[in-house]
Amino acid sequence: MTLEQGIFILASLLMLGSALAMVTARSMFVAALWMIGTFAGVAVLFILLNAGFLGIVQILIYIGAIAVLILFAIMLTPDVMGLKPGPRYTGQWPLAAVMASTLAAVIVLLLVRAGNDWHIADAAPNVTDFAVQLGEAFMTTYLLPFEVASGVLLVALIGALVIVRDE
Amino acid sequence: MSSIPLNWYLIVAALLFCIGLFGALSRRSAIGILMGIELMLNAVNINLVAFWRYVEVDGLAGQMFAIVVITVAAAEAAVALALVRALYRSRDTVTVEEIDLLKW
Numbered sequence: 001m002t003l004e005q006g007i008f009i010l011a012s013l014l015m016l017g018s019a020l021a022m023v024t025a026r027s028m029f030v031a032a033l034w035m036i037g038t039f040a041g042v043a044v045l046f047i048l049l050n051a052g053f054l055g056i057v058q059i060l061i062y063i064g065a066i067a068v069l070i071l072f073a074i075m076l077t078p079d080v081m082g083l084k085p086g087p088r089y090t091g092q093w094p095l096a097a098v099m100a101s102t103l104a105a106v107i108v109l110l111l112v113r114a115g116n117d118w119h120i121a122d123a124a125p126n127v128t129d130f131a132v133q134l135g136e137a138f139m140t141t142y143l144l145p146f147e148v149a150s151g152v153l154l155v156a157l158i159g160a161l162v163i164v165r166d167e
Numbered sequence: 168m169s170s171i172p173l174n175w176y177l178i179v180a181a182l183l184f185c186i187g188l189f190g191a192l193s194r195r196s197a198i199g200i201l202m203g204i205e206l207m208l209n210a211v212n213i214n215l216v217a218f219w220r221y222v223e224v225d226g227l228a229g230q231m232f233a234i235v236v237i238t239v240a241a242a243e244a245a246v247a248l249a250l251v252r253a254l255y256r257s258r259d260t261v262t263v264e265e266i267d268l269l270k271w
């Protein structure tokens with residue numbers, strides 16, 4: 001087993017373990033903290049996949065922005081902080097568990113049966129400065145998706161402000 | 168050539184997706200559902216980047232797609248949390264079973 005594989009297994013265990021702890025945590029605040037562990041594991045996987053820029057973006061956006069936003073929302077909502085006792089799950093949770101585990105079993109079975117029969121490109125990426133390449137591509141080839149994404153962000157920002165505004 | 172088979176990434180991403188699916192389907196709190204959806208989006212991103220790395224490493228489409236997914240996830244989180252906040256103010260609850268105005 002190589003070092004890379006060891007890091008992969010450690011990161012995956014951290015990620016899946018935090019994800020399981022997240023969906024089973026009694027308090028939403030604790031669940032949000034576990035979610036940060038999951039995001040960190042995903043960032044490690046991105047870096048293992050030679051996508052260092054995405055790994056940093058993952059940490060900045062998911063941990064730095066989305067997780068903190070969710071923590072703020074939880075702290076502003078006493079109902080979710082666990083001050084009002086109540087069950088964690090809706091009545092349909094056994095059905096949800098059956099569905100999710102069936103889907104997981106089917107996908108994993110298919111992947112194991114497919115083996116390594118993918119058309120895999122052998123070469124490692126011959127460039128390391130993906131950030132530069134991505135930046136250039138965003139201004140040339142992918143200009144339209146870039147503009148649409150900025151539009152989506154702007155609309156979401158204004159929409160969120162309008163929704164929470166005091167009448 | 169990386170020493171990690173592509174399958175490992177796909178299996179881990181599938182498991183993460185299903186854990187997120189369970190969270191999104193079973194949580195009582197609206198914020199818990201939102202967190203489950205974030206997990207599912209993350210799993211999709213792992214798949215996109217893994218396929219980019221192993222199959223289409225000369226292009227940039229895989230990373231580009233992942234960045235767009237992250238953007239949409241951020242927008243979604245902002246709007247969803249604003250909705251939760253507005254709901255809590257008007258109905259004093261964020262439990263999805265008690266928010267049933269549209270059922271009638």
